[in-house]
Amino acid sequence: MKLSARVTTVVVVVKLAVVGIVIVAGLFFVKAANYKPFVPPAEPQPSGGGWDAPLVQLMFGYAPTNFGLMGIFTAASIVFFAFIGFDVVATAAEETKVPQRDMPRGILASLFICTVLYVAVSLVVTGMQHYTELSVTAPLADAFKAIGHPFYAGVISFGAAVGLTTVCLILLLGQTRVFFAMSRDGLLPRFFSKTHPRFGTPYRPTILLGVVIAIVAGVTSINELATLVNIGTLFAFVVVALGVIVLRRTRPDLPRAFRTPWVPVLPVLSVAASVWLMLNLPAETWLRFGAWMVIGVVIYAAYGRRNSGLAKEARRR
Numbered sequence: 001m002k003l004s005a006r007v008t009t010v011v012v013v014v015k016l017a018v019v020g021i022v023i024v025a026g027l028f029f030v031k032a033a034n035y036k037p038f039v040p041p042a043e044p045q046p047s048g049g050g051w052d053a054p055l056v057q058l059m060f061g062y063a064p065t066n067f068g069l070m071g072i073f074t075a076a077s078i079v080f081f082a083f084i085g086f087d088v089v090a091t092a093a094e095e096t097k098v099p100q101r102d103m104p105r106g107i108l109a110s111l112f113i114c115t116v117l118y119v120a121v122s123l124v125v126t127g128m129q130h131y132t133e134l135s136v137t138a139p140l141a142d143a144f145k146a147i148g149h150p151f152y153a154g155v156i157s158f159g160a161a162v163g164l165t166t167v168c169l170i171l172l173l174g175q176t177r178v179f180f181a182m183s184r185d186g187l188l189p190r191f192f193s194k195t196h197p198r199f200g201t202p203y204r205p206t207i208l209l210g211v212v213i214a215i216v217a218g219v220t221s222i223n224e225l226a227t228l229v230n231i232g233t234l235f236a237f238v239v240v241a242l243g244v245i246v247l248r249r250t251r252p253d254l255p256r257a258f259r260t261p262w263v264p265v266l267p268v269l270s271v272a273a274s275v276w277l278m279l280n281l282p283a284e285t286w287l288r289f290g291a292w293m294v295i296g297v298v299i300y301a302a303y304g305r306r307n308s309g310l311a312k313e314a315r316r317r
Contacts, residue, residue, distance in 0.1 A: 004173060011166040016117075018159030021152060022140055023120050029147050030127030040131060042068025051284035058283055077280040081226045082118065084233050086111050088174035100257030172210060179205035186307035187300070227285040234274045235289070241267040241274070 042065040054074075056062050064074040089106045096102050125134065128143045135142040140160075141153040180202035183192035196203040217225070245264045247254065260266060278286075305311055 004169070008166055008170065011162055015159055015163045015166070018156055018163075019117050019121060021155060023117075023124050025149075025152055026124035026128050026143070030124060032127075034127050034130045039069060039072075040067035042066070042071055051287065052282055054280050055283045055286050056279040059279070064280055073276065074280050077230060077277040078226060080230050080234070080277060083111075083114070084171070084229060086114075088170055104258040172206070172213065175209055176202055176206045179209060182304075185309045186312075187304035189303075224285075227281050228288060231278055231281050231285050231289045232292075234278045237274045238271050238278075241270040 045064060045066045054064050057064065065071045066074075086107050089103055089110070121140070125139055125143050129146055133146070138157070138160075141156045144150070144152040144156065179188065180193060182188045183190055183205065192202065192205045192208070194204060195201060244260050244267045248263055
């Protein structure tokens with residue numbers, strides 16, 4: 001864990017340096033004319049038909065648009081992928097010195113900092129080049145190439161490659177900890193709850209998940225992976241938000257080191273925003289998500305529920 005933290009720290013410094021270069025260097029090439037119109041008028045997008053269409057279109061006949069105010073929310077259902085990872089802080093709670101204090105601070109502070117940086121980079125890049133001229137594949141690097149600065153483009157590409165690598169490592173770290181915790185409780189076979197005799201890490205789920213993720217990543221397109229990851233994370237956010245409301249009513253006696261403010265207004269708004277983003281995803285993604293949910297429910301009903309330590313303790317009571 002210490003080694004992972006050190007490596008991650010070094011790479012984060014590299015990523016922040018690249019972001020800083022984009023913001024500072026790009027400011028010298030910003031043209032106010034490129035911001036007009038600041039919110040481009042809505043344009044109908046080829047939404048496809050059948051399972052390729054967004055679920056909101058199949059249910060309500062609403063066809064998502066490119067640009068415009070509603071287009072911003074449509075794009076957010078995919079751009080949301082960039083914000084995934086903040087929940088990893090919670091999965092590493094057992095390896096935090098003071099989780100009651102450090103977890104909320106880490107999640108909220110990192111979310112705030114990243115949001116500010118995302119907005120700053122977007123403003124600079126769209127100011128350097130008009131939005132109609134920006135490429136979709138590599139807008140930052142291509143923007144600097146277009147103004148005759150290939151050196152900055154190379155630095156940005158290097159930072160992007162390094163950044164993607166660390167994101168994969170951190171998400172894998174969080175997933176192995178979730179797998180380990182579920183195995184220790186009995187929801188999954190306890191074979192995976194054994195730690196390495198020398199390093200003290202859950203090496204079995206790390207190896208298993210590493211192999212599975214490598215195979216899936218090798219045979220699945222990034223667009224399909226992004227939508228699947230997005231819908232799963234958004235659904236988890238919905239469950240957590242509803243859980244806050246339910247636990248406040250059913251277990252008001254639980255000690256809470258961190259209390260969610262403005263309950264139930266904030267959780268309700270969180271559920272509404274998450275569900276809307278989910279509805280903007282393709283119906284095919286919902287079908288795959290439903291299949292994964294069915295598999296998970298079958299595993300829980302056939303194995304996890306009978307072997308869960310918490311469930312056995314509850315039955316004894």
